[in-house]
Amino acid sequence: MASSPITMMKMKLNNCSPPSTAAAARFLPLLGPHQIRFRSSLALFHNPSFPRTIITRSTFSSSSIITAAMASEASVKVIDGKKVAKDVRDEINAEITRMKDSIGVVPGLAVILVGDRKDSATYVRNKKKACETAGIKSYEVCLPENSTEEEVLKYISDFNDDPMVHGILVQLPLPSHMDEEKILHAVCIEKDVDGFHPLNIGQLAMRGREPLFVPCTPKGCIELLHRYNVEIKGKKAVVIGRSNIVGMPAALLLQREDATVSIVHSRTKNPEEITRQADIIIAAVGKPNMVRGSWIKPGAVIIDVGINPVEDATNPRGYRLVGDVCYEEAIKVASAITPVPGGVGPMTIAMLLSNTLLSAKRINNFK
Amino acid sequence: MASSPITMMKMKLNNCSPPSTAAAARFLPLLGPHQIRFRSSLALFHNPSFPRTIITRSTFSSSSIITAAMASEASVKVIDGKKVAKDVRDEINAEITRMKDSIGVVPGLAVILVGDRKDSATYVRNKKKACETAGIKSYEVCLPENSTEEEVLKYISDFNDDPMVHGILVQLPLPSHMDEEKILHAVCIEKDVDGFHPLNIGQLAMRGREPLFVPCTPKGCIELLHRYNVEIKGKKAVVIGRSNIVGMPAALLLQREDATVSIVHSRTKNPEEITRQADIIIAAVGKPNMVRGSWIKPGAVIIDVGINPVEDATNPRGYRLVGDVCYEEAIKVASAITPVPGGVGPMTIAMLLSNTLLSAKRINNFK
Incomplete structure (x- = not known):
């Protein structure tokens, strides 16, 4: 999650409106582990198994179960990333409390920020805040734009050696005078919570191997599918975009789950x-509203990773955020879709926290 | 190339005959770098660039150019892996001579064989012979079935340190009491000519990264496409099979070349x-004649990686080898196809030699 899928692309408004205007769409019910029946005739929602979760203890509230029982097919539309991310963070929080009580260890995440990019500073602030809420100790290093590579490498080396730090994240992009690959490779593989190291990616690609970490955004996409009990095995999946941080690892993850995957680029x-x-469909291309209604098979499930600002004079900020999928058209065809914002976005930070917890557990051999 | 795609599956004869019986099929002409016009109306054969080669000097004979000029569409069918592999080996041989004359270095390949599997012994013997022909020095270690992991690791360690050795290959499968992953990971990445290390696979998957080595069989598949000037960019490619040694890396390679890739499994x-x-189509699934004529779009190009022995009472050995593709049906539909045997098979060892040369050049900084 060292960089963001946000593309600062601007475009004229088209007839795709943001999720907030699609007032009729109701939120797709989450499936809780205690729910034994789920009434839905949607083709993809027939996996009888309980949703897999990233951590073992679940704190699904009974309200979501009730919602599920009341849901009708027509209302099953919007995948609530905010809600799932909150559930995940609550679960992480509970696990952290259990670990602290049991062995006295608190997970630690170090974030290194170089330069004064406003968007990067915002991401780092959000990560820090999310860490605090979840009970993860955050360590932050902010270096000036004109820092040397050696300075950054020195901090990474120190964090590599620091037993209080279980995850290290270098916020991207780095200033242009720095060798990004060299710096990212300096993070020891056991603390690479971004999961971007080629060794991790290789293990993600290979059958019979397990990556130490799965990159946060694609992990969040798959987690949404799991939490909403979308069957993946044997399904046709199309990933739009082949970036190293989203599209490519998302395709590898879907393949690990036995989908038949095609990559569009x-x-x-x-x-x-x-x-x-x-x-x-997992759309991660950074082009506002690229995927139109006509691109979508009736009943498809759509995970929209794009977060694209487009001009909007009616918005006090002068812009609004839209996904890679034309939401208003898609919601008429798809069986489920993530909104933008409020879909994949909140999941990315939740998965970063999840990876940090995973790392702390592994390093301390805590089950 | 530590293990082979051969599946010892047996089946009854079906109506698919081996390449030798398809007497009408003629060999698709190779495109040489000096050829400036190529008359073909096949949709896929319109890449105006010269074929990329794995090494810079080319020894294409003028005869292949003449053949190309005479080729008619109807005869453009069989991709001659034997011929290409010979060309590649000749090119490698020339490069090795140049390197030896220039800096006095001869590439070295070490092969470790544990146990007395007859098929493994055959592969090792073939590799050794191919090395000798190409001018690569081969080092062979044959250990008894009941050797310990430590003994194997000791040999790997010695070869890692030996400056005369530029490639190390552990013949698979290893005896069941050995940890294959541990042993393969002991080979230093700079000498992993098999290209199976997850770090290599990760770099193969990632845009903007370069693997040190590309696994031999998928590299051979792509080399065949290049040598026959099959355009890959923007084409729809389907890889059947997702093994770590063929299907998965083949899909990653096709994607690197801008194909739109789907993986069938x-x-x-x-x-x-x-x-x-x-x-x-790249078929690498190990099921004899699985891909029938009806599976093939007219004009498709087929690379058949399967080498499956099937019962054949008319054959003195009691069996014959067939591919994953029903050859006799496919040749009526496809625009080009690799035969089995004589297609991808010979390319695998040629690519192993190519990787060993590449390694020797890199280690000695020889351009």
Whole structure:
């Protein structure tokens, strides 16, 4: 999660409105582990197993179960990333309390920020806040734009050796005079909570191997599918975009779950035709409203990773955020969709916390 | 190339005959770097660039150019892996001579064989022979079945330190009492000519990164496409099979070349329908004749990695080798296809030699 899928692309407003205007759409009920029946005729929502969770103890509230029981097919539409992220953070919080009480260890996450990019500072602030809320101790280093590579490497080396730190995150992008690859590789693999190290990616790609960490945003996408009990095995999945931080690892994750995966990218000649075959679409391309209603097979499940600011004179900030999927069109065709904002976005930080907890547990051999 | 795609599966004869019986099929002409025009109306064969080669000097003979000029569309069918592999080996041989004359270095490949599996012994013997022919010095260690892990690790460690050795290959499978992953990881990444280390695979998956080595069989598949000037960029490619040694890295390689890639596997519900959309098919599943004519889009290019022995009472050995693709049906539909044997098979060892040369050049900083 060292960089963000946000593309500062601007465009004219089209007929796709943000989620807030799609007032009729109701939130898709979460499936809790205690729920034994789920009434839904949606083709993809028939996995009888309980949703897999990233940590073992679950704090699903009974209210979500009640909601599920009342849900009708027409209302099953919006995948509530905010809610899931909160559930995940609550679960992490409970696990951290258990670990602290049991062995006295508190997970620690170190974030290194170089330069004064406003967006990077915001991300780091949000991460810090989320850490505090979850009970993770955060260590923050802010270095000036003109710092040397050696200075950054020295901090990484210190954090590598620090037993209080279980995850190290270098906020990207780094200033242009620094070798990003060299700096990221300096983070020891056991603390690479971003999961961007090629060794991690290789293990993600290989059958029979387990990565130490799964990159946060794609992990969040899959977690949303799990929490909403979307069956992945044997389904056709299309990933739009092949970035190292989202598209590519998302495709590898879907394949690990036995989906039949196709990857659509800028060189794909007929993206619409290929996407229209998908039962599950993960869009991570950074182009506002690129995926139109006509691209979507009726009943498909859509995870929209894009967070694109587009001009909007009616908004006090002068812009609003939209996804890579034309939401207003998609919601008429898909069986479920993540809104932007409030879909994948909140999951990314939740997964960072999850990876940090995982690291602390592994380093301390705490089950 | 530590293990082979051969599956010792047996089946009854079906109506698919081996390449030798498809007498009408003629060999697809190779494209040489000096050829300036290539008459072909095949949709996929219109890449105007010269074929990329794995080493810079080319020894394409003028005869292949003449063949190309004479080729008619109807005859453009069989991709001659034997011929390409010979060309590659000749090119490697020339490069080795140049390096030896220039800096006095001869590439060295160490092969470790544990146990007395007959097939493994055959592979090792073939590799040794190919090394000798190409001018690569081979070092062979044969250990008894009941050797310890420590003994194997000691040999690997010695080869890691030996400046005469530029590639180390542990023949798989290892005896069951050994930890394959541990042993393979002991090979230093700079000498992992198999390219199976997760770090290599990770770098293969990531955009903007370069693996030190590409696994031999998938590298051979792509090399065949290049040598026959098959355009990959923007084409739909389907890889059947997702093994760590062929299918998965083949999919990553095709994606690096800007194909739109779909991966079909045992959990895919409609493999025929998906495969039929492909301009390029790489079949690496180990099931004799699985891909039938009806699975193939007219004009598709097929790389058949399978080498499956099937019962054949008419054959003195009692069996014959067939691919994953029903050759006799496929050749009526495809624009080009690799035969089995004589297609991908010979390329695998050629690519091992290529990787060993690459390693020797890199270690000695020889351009």
